[in-house]
Amino acid sequence: MNALSNETKLKIEKTIKNLKANKMDAYYCDNKEDACNLVKTLIKKGDVISSGGSVTLKETGVYDIITSSDYKYLDRAAEGITPEEVEEVYHKTFSSDVYFASSNAITENGELYNVDGNSNRVAAILYGPKSVILVCGYNKIVKNIDEAIDRVKRIAAPSNTIRLNIETPCGKTGKCITADKEGAELCSGCKSDRRICCNYVVCAQQRHKDRIKIIIIGEKYGY
Template sequence: MKTDIEAVIHNLALRNINAYYFESLDEVEKEIHRIIPLKASVGIGNSQTLKKIDLSEKLRVRGNVVFDKTTAINKQEARELSKKAILADWYISGTNAISRDGHIVNIDHTGNRVAAMIYGPEKVIVVIGINKIADSLSAAIDRAKNTAAIQNAKRAGHTPPCIELKKCIDCRSKDRVCNHLVIIEGQVDKDRFKVFIVNERVGF
């Protein structure tokens, strides 16, 4: 596994993306607090990995302005928070998979998360557990479709066919959560995007 992580970090660097290895989520949290200024606004993507360390609340308590749609009390507020997150100074999210070659793969329901990753915030941090490293781009897409999307649909209370079938069938269900398949292959600005790889099996 260590060889895979080293390969991912190397291949992300070739794509103008800086990646770093951490032994634990506690270390990731400390680094996030270290590098994000107190005056910065922070958008948060819906991520089980970030929820595990209660990142939104901790950033808010220390003084950051935080835009996290999962804290909204209704759909309208969630939409407004999503829009504000795209315009935040920093954006922090999980991801569905990363290939050994450095492709960052995500499937989104509404697209707000991938939109912020691609464009808007000046700085982006993606936190990923070692369980999300895939051998190839096709394997990363497979993981996003047949692992992450199914678990996210179930978590959100949707009932697309994949939940019962335990595989993606490219359905047209109104409960489909995989509306946007996005592959990030690189960055123009190498200082914009950071990937934090943590030696834990976390998130979907």
């Protein structure tokens, strides 16, 4: 944590402590190289692996690891794949050994906050895969759920609609139409048919200890 401010270091330490208190395993890595080395210790050759769409996984190099020939990767983006085959991948993911993704936000209280449209990602985080590994830059850490909600409305959702080339109001203005509205509720937003904020999930204390693992990196990645 050498390059980080003392305030940020304390924030990361508090977050990891509270994630563990909520029965999720949590790790800190100074950089993406250390994170990739850690990932290799958390999976084994021959594992059936799947992942959600994630800028962080690609930016850190984790995606290159899990799609290598050492593992059986369920690829929903394979060349020539049909819509029916994509659906089959989504369903097979529930019986996979390991599922990789990132998180829209992590609170200092040790909670995960994620918002999805299609919701294959949040579904797999909640149930199915034997192990879930979330790789996150420290920029995903927020104080509480209120800040997590705001982060999605101002950063995660607008950035992802642009990345996915989806026409929504937030993609044009850079923030949710309710971001500045006083008293706006959790699920308030646009009425676009292509809206990506459909299901809102908070992961707090878990029943299955350490099934969910969070790797926090001391660098900024993803949205």
